[in-house]
Amino acid sequence: MAFNEIELNMGPQHPSTHGVLRLKLAVDNEVVVRVEPVLGYLHRGMEKLWESLTYVQVVPLTDRLDYLASLSNNLAYVLTVEKLAGIEVPRRARYIRIVLAELQRLASHLAWAGFMANDIGAMSVLLYGFEAREEILDLFEAYCGARLTVHGIRIGGVVQDLDAALVSRIRTVLSRIPKRLADIRALLDENRIWKERTVGIGPITAADAIDLGLTGPALRASGVAWDMRKDVPYSSYDEIDFEVPLGRNGDCYDRYLVRLEEICQSIRIVGQALDGLPEGEHMAKVPRALRIPPAEAYHAIEAPKGVLGFTIRSNGTDKPERVKMRSPSFVNLQSLEHMCVGCLFPDVVGILGSLDIVLGEIDK
Amino acid sequence: MTPFVADVLIPVGKIVAVILYPMVMVVVMIWLERRVVALMQGRLGPNRVGFQGVLQPVADAVKLFFKEDIIQRQADRLLFNISPLLVMASSLLAFCFVPLGEPIRIGTYTLTLWIAESPVGLLIVLGLSSISVFGVIFGGWASNSKYPLMGALRSVVQVLSYEIPTGLTVLTVAFLARSMDLVEIVRRQESSGVWYGFLMPVSFIVFWISAVAETNRAPFDLPEAESELVAGYHTEYSGMKFAYFYMAEYAHMVLVSSLVVILFFGGWLPPFPGVRALDFLDVVPGFVWYLVKIMFFLYLYVWMRATFPRYRFDSLIRLVWKWLIPLAFVNFLVVALVRYLR
Numbered sequence: 001m002a003f004n005e006i007e008l009n010m011g012p013q014h015p016s017t018h019g020v021l022r023l024k025l026a027v028d029n030e031v032v033v034r035v036e037p038v039l040g041y042l043h044r045g046m047e048k049l050w051e052s053l054t055y056v057q058v059v060p061l062t063d064r065l066d067y068l069a070s071l072s073n074n075l076a077y078v079l080t081v082e083k084l085a086g087i088e089v090p091r092r093a094r095y096i097r098i099v100l101a102e103l104q105r106l107a108s109h110l111a112w113a114g115f116m117a118n119d120i121g122a123m124s125v126l127l128y129g130f131e132a133r134e135e136i137l138d139l140f141e142a143y144c145g146a147r148l149t150v151h152g153i154r155i156g157g158v159v160q161d162l163d164a165a166l167v168s169r170i171r172t173v174l175s176r177i178p179k180r181l182a183d184i185r186a187l188l189d190e191n192r193i194w195k196e197r198t199v200g201i202g203p204i205t206a207a208d209a210i211d212l213g214l215t216g217p218a219l220r221a222s223g224v225a226w227d228m229r230k231d232v233p234y235s236s237y238d239e240i241d242f243e244v245p246l247g248r249n250g251d252c253y254d255r256y257l258v259r260l261e262e263i264c265q266s267i268r269i270v271g272q273a274l275d276g277l278p279e280g281e282h283m284a285k286v287p288r289a290l291r292i293p294p295a296e297a298y299h300a301i302e303a304p305k306g307v308l309g310f311t312i313r314s315n316g317t318d319k320p321e322r323v324k325m326r327s328p329s330f331v332n333l334q335s336l337e338h339m340c341v342g343c344l345f346p347d348v349v350g351i352l353g354s355l356d357i358v359l360g361e362i363d364k
Numbered sequence: 365m366t367p368f369v370a371d372v373l374i375p376v377g378k379i380v381a382v383i384l385y386p387m388v389m390v391v392v393m394i395w396l397e398r399r400v401v402a403l404m405q406g407r408l409g410p411n412r413v414g415f416q417g418v419l420q421p422v423a424d425a426v427k428l429f430f431k432e433d434i435i436q437r438q439a440d441r442l443l444f445n446i447s448p449l450l451v452m453a454s455s456l457l458a459f460c461f462v463p464l465g466e467p468i469r470i471g472t473y474t475l476t477l478w479i480a481e482s483p484v485g486l487l488i489v490l491g492l493s494s495i496s497v498f499g500v501i502f503g504g505w506a507s508n509s510k511y512p513l514m515g516a517l518r519s520v521v522q523v524l525s526y527e528i529p530t531g532l533t534v535l536t537v538a539f540l541a542r543s544m545d546l547v548e549i550v551r552r553q554e555s556s557g558v559w560y561g562f563l564m565p566v567s568f569i570v571f572w573i574s575a576v577a578e579t580n581r582a583p584f585d586l587p588e589a590e591s592e593l594v595a596g597y598h599t600e601y602s603g604m605k606f607a608y609f610y611m612a613e614y615a616h617m618v619l620v621s622s623l624v625v626i627l628f629f630g631g632w633l634p635p636f637p638g639v640r641a642l643d644f645l646d647v648v649p650g651f652v653w654y655l656v657k658i659m660f661f662l663y664l665y666v667w668m669r670a671t672f673p674r675y676r677f678d679s680l681i682r683l684v685w686k687w688l689i690p691l692a693f694v695n696f697l698v699v700a701l702v703r704y705l706r
Contacts, residue, residue, distance in 0.1 A: 006510060008510055009510075030514075030677065117673065120673045120674060121582065121583065121585070121672070121673045121674025122671075122672065122673035122674075123401075123405075123669075123670070124401075124404060124405050124670045124671065126405075127405035127406055127407060128405070128406070131406050187671065188673070191672070191673065193583055193672055193673045193674070193675055193679075194673045196675075196676065196679050197673060197674075197676055344676060344677070344678065346674075346676050346677065347676070
């Protein structure tokens with residue numbers, strides 16, 4: 001350890017580590033030398049627990065992984081089980097899933113915009129983001145009664161049909177989001193302080209990002225066009241027209257812009273899915289006791305935070321033999337040190353905010 | 365008026381008033397900040413305790429009073445205990461020199477609305493407000509913990525750097541008024557008919573930015589940057605000692621707003637002195653004008669806090685050394701030249 005180095009412990013009880021992340025930092029006059037994330041403070045043994053539950057019982061527990069995007073977790077798990085069991089999902093259910101998943105992405109990104117801005121000290125944006133998110137949570141409540149841990153997607157379909165009243169309500173809420181987004185952008189986009197704190201901070205090149213397994217908006221901010229919805233389409237996303245926003249420099253500012261642009265794209269996707277909502281069932285016929293013959297399957301989706309994948313091995317009973325989860329926050333966190341070394345201590349907070357991590361799915 | 369009243373009761377009353385007045389303003393300011401920021405963010409803010417929640421800060425102070433006072437084992441007990449007092453006392457002491465209005469005549473007795481008038485009142489107030497830096501660095505050092513220490517170091521660098529433009533702009537006011545006496549400065553603005561803030565907008569702007577930085581408020585609130593340093597130099601404090609730091613910060617804001625009003629916006633003078641049609645404004649007591657002006661600047665503090673992200677330390681220092689100090693210096697030379705030629 002060099003003479004001027006101080007070892008600084010950030011977390012697990014720190015206002016801006018988004019839960020119970022602990023970072024062991026070594027700083028030399030506020031310049032970051034090392035960053036070592038220490039995990040496990042929220043470990044609940046989820047993957048082991050799932051081995052003792054039936055396939056259906058696992059779904060509500062996936063809500064608790066990335067608790068800001070519970071429907072995306074549902075979707076990833078359910079799609080994997082369906083792949084394993086060979087269940088064909090009705091087209092209407094697939095469209096409703098798109099609506100739900102994109103609303104969830106909106107809610108997650110709006111919350112993130114607030115968190116990141118709050119980390120950099122713009123506290124009003126936090127509330128603006130949450131105000132918009134609140135209306136989306138109200139939609140979830142109207143749909144199935146829950147707001148945070150929604151459990152709206154079931155094996156074989158979705159929990160309820162989408163009625164006309166709710167469809168028009170979703171449209172009204174969506175029409176209000178651009179105005180709120182404009183408020184946030186007016187406060188931050190051209191703000192000198194905001195740009196000083198984000199432009200050129202925590203850059204990562206496309207090659208490094210791929211090497212470190214970065215996915216999601218953080219990867220696209222480095223200019224890599226990789227979006228599971230586009231490149232490995234699932235759940236009828238191939239029938240929908242949308243763009244994948246890309247950044248260039250891979251710094252905090254680009255990560256911020258990419259996510260805000262994704263919000264606009266999500267609004268577009270939900271609109272299209274509602275327009276083209278096909279008639280039919282919202283649930284496939286799934287046996288009550290789902291027994292899956294021995295096999296193994298992996299399926300990944302584009303969750304708000306990155307690529308979320310499940311590997312499930314079945315053994316002929318109604319319980320999975322093993323479930324392994326590839327959680328985007330966990331993998332994305334490993335590029336934190338790469339981004340932080342050489343920057344100043346206050347920027348660690350901003351970079352961590354720009355990565356958009358949730359401890360629920362890091363510690364599982 | 366009996367000598368007893370004049371010599372004992374009135375001075376004692378004044379001493380009580382000079383302690384109560386900042387405290388009341390602090391309570392109002394804390395309430396104002398929480399309510400206004402809340403309304404700007406689409407929330408309600410505290411609205412339960414008292415009318416519209418005005419008593420919320422009092423309730424918070426009472427709660428803190430009953431909290432356990434924690435001094436961690438490795439702390440330097442003496443410095444740890446005196447630093448909140450130092451911060452609080454220096455802020456309150458400065459208020460002795462802040463005039464609230466013209467003297468009031470009661471019969472033969474003249475009641476001055478200040479405790480002490482000094483020919484160098486301006487220097488004393490600035491000096492006293494700088495003493496609070498000692499409280500901050502003692503507090504951060506004595507806590508013997510990393511986050512408070514970093515907060516304290518930042519605070520010292522920040523306050524010392526921003527003292528320079530403050531001093532340079534205050535000098536321009538002293539030049540124009542030919543006095544360092546706060547009462548005299550206001551009277552000069554009355555006789556010259558124009559407030560110095562309009563005469564020297566650059567001085568005012570530089571002074572205001574430096575003052576916000578010296579009070580450690582957003583967007584310059586780095587010493588207590590919540591998202592980085594938890595609570596900065598007072599991280600390890602609890603109970604009433606924490607409340608002292610907290611109240612001193614607000615008292616300091618009130619003090620700075622008072623200074624801005626006295627130096628640049630005519631203190632207790634009513635606005636538009638030259639306009640005949642607005643003479644009815646003189647009916648309102650000077651003290652009320654004074655309060656209105658102070659409230660405007662306190663509101664400005666709140667407004668800035670709700671709007672801006674936080675500066676990073678290096679750009680904060682760059683701002684003062686590369687922009688504010690040269691600007692203040694040129695401004696100082698221009699004012700000096702104009703003063704000399706006239």
